[in-house]
Amino acid sequence: MKSLGSIARKFPEAFALALLVIACFAAPLITGPEAPWAGLLVSPTALDLPSALSPPGLQHWMGTDYLGRDLFSRLLHGGRSSLGIATTSAILALLLGAMIGLWAGHEGGWIDLWAGRLIEAADSLPTLMLALVAAASGLGRGAMPIILIVAATRWTDSARVARAEALRWRNSLHRQSAQAAGASAPRLLLRHLLPIALPMLATACAITAAETLVLEASLGLIGFGVEPPCPTWGNLLLDARTTIDVAWWPAIFPGAAMFVAVAGFLAAARQTRPQRLQLRQSGRVGAVPGLR
Amino acid sequence: MTGYLLRRALASLPTLLLVMGVMFLLLQGLPGDPAEVRLGGEESRPTDRAAVEHLRREFGLDRSVGVQALDWVRRCVLFDFGLSFSDRSAVGPKVARALWATAVLNGSALLLLLVCSLFAGLWLAVRSGTFLERGAGHLLAVLSVVPAAWGALLLQRFLAVDLGWFPLLGAGPAGAGSGEGLLAPRIAYLCVPVLAFAYRGTALYTLLVREAFVEALHADHVMAARARGLPTRLLYLRHALGAASRTLITTSAPLARALVAGNVVIESVFAWPGAGRLLVESVLQRDYPVLMALTWISILFTLGWILLADLILGWVDPRLRLHDSEGAGV
Numbered sequence: 114m115k116s117l118g119s120i121a122r123k124f125p126e127a128f129a130l131a132l133l134v135i136a137c138f139a140a141p142l143i144t145g146p147e148a149p150w151a152g153l154l155v156s157p158t159a160l161d162l163p164s165a166l167s168p169p170g171l172q173h174w175m176g177t178d179y180l181g182r183d184l185f186s187r188l189l190h191g192g193r194s195s196l197g198i199a200t201t202s203a204i205l206a207l208l209l210g211a212m213i214g215l216w217a218g219h220e221g222g223w224i225d226l227w228a229g230r231l232i233e234a235a236d237s238l239p240t241l242m243l244a245l246v247a248a249a250s251g252l253g254r255g256a257m258p259i260i261l262i263v264a265a266t267r268w269t270d271s272a273r274v275a276r277a278e279a280l281r282w283r284n285s286l287h288r289q290s291a292q293a294a295g296a297s298a299p300r301l302l303l304r305h306l307l308p309i310a311l312p313m314l315a316t317a318c319a320i321t322a323a324e325t326l327v328l329e330a331s332l333g334l335i336g337f338g339v340e341p342p343c344p345t346w347g348n349l350l351l352d353a354r355t356t357i358d359v360a361w362w363p364a365i366f367p368g369a370a371m372f373v374a375v376a377g378f379l380a381a382a383r384q385t386r387p388q389r390l391q392l393r394q395s396g397r398v399g400a401v402p403g404l405r
Numbered sequence: 406m407t408g409y410l411l412r413r414a415l416a417s418l419p420t421l422l423l424v425m426g427v428m429f430l431l432l433q434g435l436p437g438d439p440a441e442v443r444l445g446g447e448e449s450r451p452t453d454r455a456a457v458e459h460l461r462r463e464f465g466l467d468r469s470v471g472v473q474a475l476d477w478v479r480r481c482v483l484f485d486f487g488l489s490f491s492d493r494s495a496v497g498p499k500v501a502r503a504l505w506a507t508a509v510l511n512g513s514a515l516l517l518l519l520v521c522s523l524f525a526g527l528w529l530a531v532r533s534g535t536f537l538e539r540g541a542g543h544l545l546a547v548l549s550v551v552p553a554a555w556g557a558l559l560l561q562r563f564l565a566v567d568l569g570w571f572p573l574l575g576a577g578p579a580g581a582g583s584g585e586g587l588l589a590p591r592i593a594y595l596c597v598p599v600l601a602f603a604y605r606g607t608a609l610y611t612l613l614v615r616e617a618f619v620e621a622l623h624a625d626h627v628m629a630a631r632a633r634g635l636p637t638r639l640l641y642l643r644h645a646l647g648a649a650s651r652t653l654i655t656t657s658a659p660l661a662r663a664l665v666a667g668n669v670v671i672e673s674v675f676a677w678p679g680a681g682r683l684l685v686e687s688v689l690q691r692d693y694p695v696l697m698a699l700t701w702i703s704i705l706f707t708l709g710w711i712l713l714a715d716l717i718l719g720w721v722d723p724r725l726r727l728h729d730s731e732g733a734g735v
Contacts, residue, residue, distance in 0.1 A: 242700070371552055
């Protein structure tokens with residue numbers, strides 16, 4: 114049994130991200146009068162104009178913004194939306210990409226050829242631009258358009274990875290034995306191929322999550338994010354931007370949280386990779402020529 | 406050579422068509438008619454149907470979708486984008502001004518990035534393993550993760566507000582156009598956006614270049630050259646620099662795109678009148694001609710750069726030419 118401390122030392126970034134996620138998603142439990150542990154946190158949208166733009170202190174741990182809203186509360190509640198958007202779209206992109214990639218690599222032939230074309234094509238679509246157009250066009254400025262657009266354009270990373278894994282696996286002894294044993298196509302894909310591809314897919318997924326987090330922040334910063342009263346880290350940065358000449362604290366904290374989250378996702382992406390290499394070294398995947 | 410170029414150009418044709426096609430369909434399919442936006446603003450719908458119809462005819466939006474699509478193809482090929490929907494000025498000069506502002510900002514940033522990452526990368530590679538090098542490596546790794554949206558705000562706050570060395574935002578002294586004006590005050594406006602644009606890429610590229618340098622300096626032929634007593638300076642210049650430039654060239658496509666695409670975040674934070682801001686404005690205004698022109702130029706530039714990078718790569722590293730008989734004459 115490993116202690117929390119040793120995990121924190123081994124995976125500092127991921128540990129910090131986990132803490133952040135727990136804090137953000139537990140925030141509603143301690144916010145507002147009806148919550149189980151009421152009164153620990155002010156509502157993220159409660160206005161307190163007399164104490165607008167007060168610096169960090171005992172009353173407001175991270176200070177208040179230009180409308181006197183508590184920034185600590187907004188940071189935690191904003192994290193729910195931002196992290197939610199990032200992980201949901203990354204998982205959607207992963208599912209879509211993995212399905213297309215694994216299937217294409219497994220089938221081969223003209224299906225694979227067309228899937229390759231499709232990946233290239235989707236890759237050349239500008240995500241930020243599409244998100245801008247969608248936000249400006251009255252499709253709604255909620256989280257959903259952002260999630261759908263990211264999923265529709267960023268599935269290509271997972272698809273590439275999945276396809277590469279499937280192609281390597283196609284001619285392996287592993288597949289031949291599984292097929293000889295009478296495994297059906299779905300069983301081949303899900304039971305035999307998917308576990309092999311999973312670590313690399315997780316890597317791709319984590320990178321997409323980090324990218325989406327940054328995208329949401331960028332959209333928020335330029336005023337095209339989720340509709341304003343709802344706190345997200347991007348919207349917090351937008352508020353910070355408008356008061357940057359008089360207050361530093363609205364910019365520091367949400368950005369720092371974003372930094373921790375991005376670093377955590379990227380560290381998770383790094384840490385899922387060697388596991389696969391380990392697998393291959395122990396001979397379970399089979400040596401693959403031409404691949405480092 | 407010509408045949409090679411031609412084949413490469415043809416190969417990128419589907420990408421061009423797809424991106425422009427998606428843009429076109431997107432603009433067609435999305436709610437919000439340019440004529441209504443012009444007459445009614447963001448919220449209210451205009452009541453004067455005749456005026457809307459008149460404007461639609463003027464914009465050419467009353468024609469069938471197919472005719473409009475063909476018209477776009479013609480305009481893209483001829484680089485004649487007509488008049489902007491928002492202020493009826495010619496799209497060409499308008500886009501050119503924005504692209505110039507973006508190119509000034511991003512060009513300086515990329516120059517800074519290249520110079521810094523080459524020197525810092527070499528320095529780190531030479532001092533590989535020392536305490537200082539490890540510290541700098543960690544610092545760069547951290548820096549490369551700092552999101553640009555946050556970094557820009559921090560730099561703006563620290564350099565322009567706390568230290569007061571640079572102006573907060575804008576592209577030059579009030580009222581100055583893009584062409585005239587003194588150089589020195591304009592450079593002051595340029596500094597913080599350039600830093601905000603460059604820091605992340607510089608960190609990433611320094612790490613990349615360090616890897617390439619370390620690898621190059623440990624290669625057999627470099628070891629042999631060192632054993633022969635080749636001066637260290639030449640060692641770095643002839644061998645290591647070549648290896649590092651290969652890395653830089655092969656990974657330069659996103660940088661090239663950045664050169665014309667305009668960074669929406671940086672340009673918004675610093676109120677820089679570049680292509681990124683123009684993009685946001687024209688999306689809000691449903692200014693289709695400007696949107697089309699910006700998209701078209703940015704794709705053309707990116708694809709052209711990838712082609713150019715291949716040619717330069719063949720020039721820097723002759724081994725790569727052997728694989729393609731057509732490219733052998735490069």
